[in-house]
Amino acid sequence: MDKGIYTALSGGLAKSREVELIANNLANATTPGFKRDTGTFNEYLTELRRNDSVDGIQREIQSLSDPNARPTGDKSFVELDGVYTDFRQGTLQKSGRALDVAIEGSGFFEVLTPAGIRYSRQGNFSIDAEGRLVTTSGFPVLSKATQGQAAVSQLEVRGAPPVTGQIPDRQPDAQSRVIQLGQGPIRITEDGRILQNGAEVATLSVEEFQESQWLEKMGNSYYRNTHPGNLKNGVTTSKLHQGFIEGSNVNPVTEMTRLIEATRAYESHMQAVKTYQDIDSRSVNDIVKDR
Structure with missing residues (x-):
C-alpha cells in the first residue's frame, strides 16, 4: 500500500474534526455567552532532514515549516493537537x-x-x-462567600503544650451560598x-x-x-x-466561510484516499494478470 494514503487519510480526519467544531460554533451563534472554538493541528514526519549540509553533514530539523525540510521516513500525517476556546467579549x-x-x-x-x-x-x-x-x-x-459562610478545618499543632484550632478553608460551603x-x-x-x-x-x-x-x-x-x-x-x-x-462571540459569516473551506479540503483528502485505493487495486490486478 502506498504510504501517501496515511497522509491523505489523516488530513481528512483532521478536517472532519474541524468541520465539527465550526458546525458547533454555528449551532450556538445565538446562544447567550457562548464562546467559539477552533482547532490547532500538528504535522508530523517519521523523519526530517535538511536538504542543505555543512561539511557533508545533514542536520536534523524539527518542523515541516522549515523550507529546507526533506522527508526521509516512510509516512507523514497530521492530527488535531488541541481545541482552543476564544474567550473574547460578546456583544x-x-x-x-x-x-x-x-x-x-x-x-x-x-x-x-x-x-x-x-x-x-x-x-x-x-x-x-x-x-x-x-x-x-x-x-x-x-x-459571594462571606466570612461566616466559610468552611473551617481542624488544625492541630503538636508541641509542648499541643494546640488545637480552626482555620478557614479556601472553598466555603457552596450550598449555603x-x-x-x-x-x-x-x-x-x-x-x-x-x-x-x-x-x-x-x-x-x-x-x-x-x-x-x-x-x-x-x-x-x-x-x-x-x-x-x-x-x-x-x-x-x-x-x-x-x-x-x-451574545455569542461567533461571527456567522466568518464561520460559514471557514466551513466551506474545511469541507472542500475534507473532500479533497477523501478523493486522494480513493485515488490511492484505486492505484493499489490496479496494482494487485496487474500482479494477478502477470501470473
Whole structure:
C-alpha cells in the first residue's frame, strides 16, 4: 500500500474534526455567552532532514515549516493537537428583563451543579419554585462567600503544650451560598449586589481566572476549572449589566466561510484516499494478470 494514503487519510480526519467544531460554533451563534472554538493541528514526519549540509553533514530539523525540510521516513500525517476556546467579549444585547445579567470583562458566574461548582457566562436567570435564582438548566447561582459562610478545618499543632484550632478553608460551603429571593422588584448593581424591595439580599459571585485556557468546556455553556491556583485573588474588575445578555462571540459569516473551506479540503483528502485505493487495486490486478 502506498504510504501517501496515511497522509491523505489523516488530513481528512483532521478536517472532519474541524468541520465539527465550526458546525458547533454555528449551532450556538445565538446562544447567550457562548464562546467559539477552533482547532490547532500538528504535522508530523517519521523523519526530517535538511536538504542543505555543512561539511557533508545533514542536520536534523524539527518542523515541516522549515523550507529546507526533506522527508526521509516512510509516512507523514497530521492530527488535531488541541481545541482552543476564544474567550473574547460578546456583544451586550438589551433585553429589559430584570433577571438577565451580562458580564462585561473576563469574569464568570459561579454555579452549583450536581457535579460540583461550574462557571458560566450565560446570565439569563430565573427564579424556581423554591425561590432560588437559577440558570436555564435549573442549577442554583451562587453568591459571594462571606466570612461566616466559610468552611473551617481542624488544625492541630503538636508541641509542648499541643494546640488545637480552626482555620478557614479556601472553598466555603457552596450550598449555603445559594441565592434565595422573595417577592418584589429586583435591582442588580454593576458590582453584583442584588437588592429587593430596597434591601440587599446577596451579591452575585463573579470569578476571574489567571488563565482562561485552563477552563474546560463541559457543555451547556458551563466550564470546569482544571487548575487549583487558577482563581484570581482580590477584587474582580468585571462589570455586570442588568437587563442585558451577552451574545455569542461567533461571527456567522466568518464561520460559514471557514466551513466551506474545511469541507472542500475534507473532500479533497477523501478523493486522494480513493485515488490511492484505486492505484493499489490496479496494482494487485496487474500482479494477478502477470501470473
